[in-house]
Amino acid sequence: MQRVTLTIDDDLLAAIDAHGARHGYASRSEAVRDMLRASLGGTAAPAVGAQTGHCHATLSYLYDHEKRELARRLTQVQHGHHDLAVASLHVHLDHDTCLEVAVLRGPTAEVKALADSVTTQRGVRYGHLHILPEGDAKSQPEGNGKPAKHRHTHDHGHEHPHPHKSRSQARKAD
The missing domain is CATH 3.30.70.1150 (ACT-like. Chain A, domain 2)
Incomplete structure (x- = not known):
């Protein structure tokens, strides 16, 4: 993480502090990071901006x-x-x-x-x-460019029907 020094006017600092207090942030840094993420489209992750x-x-x-x-x-x-x-x-x-x-x-x-x-x-x-x-x-995408399919790695006592089939069609296919 990088440390950055900013110069801002008193009114803007008061608005940041009020925002931080209203939302329960522990520090100005956390409040400013979240405000920047929101301004940049929800996150600073490259996949969102790209x-x-x-x-x-x-x-x-x-x-x-x-x-x-x-x-x-x-x-x-x-x-x-x-x-x-x-x-x-x-x-x-x-x-x-x-x-x-x-x-x-x-x-x-x-x-x-x-x-x-x-x-x-x-x-x-x-x-x-x-x-x-x-x-x-x-x-993350599989080879076809689509997200990986939802998979259960544990047994919790019931089956899930295929999302594009009715329950009766899913049972017949099994």
Whole structure:
């Protein structure tokens, strides 16, 4: 770890101290490191800033559901990137506004491209992509460029069905 000396004005230092106290940081250094990570996209890890590597992400956005053809366009964009989607949440905030939150996983460049495709649609009022790197060896890409598949290394008394098959189809295949 490197030691860096910064010169900042009193008001900014007071804001940093207030932020640190509000969030319970043990030191200014910890508070400043987290603020820098957030400013740099969630982490200082090269895989997040680069167009390579895999990540986990959340994409949240507000949109006007009355905007002509917007819901259809958003659905088309999402179906075009179905392999990145893990889960999504749709909330009707009021008569005109919807909030969607999508949990994504995949190549960082593809996740960013999907987010850009969604948030630049006319009628999307606000969008934010929060990226976290895939950090452990279990989730690093296999030979096909996709994250390694989830594997159990212990027996906990039940089986897990194949994610793309119904339970009855999974039992028949076994």
